[in-house]
Amino acid sequence: MGALRDLKFETLGKAVDDARQLLATGYVRQGNWSLGQICRHLVLVQDPSVDGYPVWMSWFAPLRPLMRRILLPKVLSGDSPRGIRTAPMFMPPDNLDDGSEVDAFAASVERLANHSGNFAPHPAFGRLPRDRILEIHAAHAAHHLRHLRCRDETS
Incomplete structure (x- = not known):
């Protein structure tokens, strides 16, 4: 596997x-998932920002300040x-x-971009401004x- x-x-x-x-050029996998699987995963993770996350994900709310301080800078x-x-x-x-x-990924991204209301609190990071959710x-x-x-990339 390359870099x-x-x-x-x-x-x-x-x-x-x-x-x-x-999709247009074809690709070489350097991980476990195909392009389709990655795009489906991204949709599955993004759409709850508009639709809301399952209630059980709020169980982790007490950890959000720690996650925002430690994990969020790494993610970004x-x-x-x-x-x-x-x-x-x-x-x-x-x-x-x-x-x-x-x-489907493109449609999900467009839906996020056009969403005018608040986004649901992120399971790990809580309620964040619109720009930060999109950045995440x-x-x-x-x-x-x-x-x-x-x-067609050589390296």
Whole structure:
């Protein structure tokens, strides 16, 4: 396996552009998930910002100040922890169609961008301003999409 791409997206729209580029050129996996699986995971994680998270995720609310202080700066700097198991509800199935999932990711991003109300409190970080929630989702997208490299890249 080669080195992971060094990615940072200024906006979630840039993450969609990257996913579309990977779809167009083909890609090499440097992790466990395909482009379709990554896009499905991103949708599963992003959509609750609008729709709300399951009640059980609020059980971790007492840890939010600590998570905001310790984990949030790592997430935003691109130094997200690797190898942490995600909740089953956020796990993508196998054998997804990359094109359909990229389109669904783009639709989710557009929905977030057009959402005029408050976002639901983040399970780990609590209620945050709109720009910070979008920044977290962009960093999360970069964390996963960095595991795919355009097929025509030599390094």
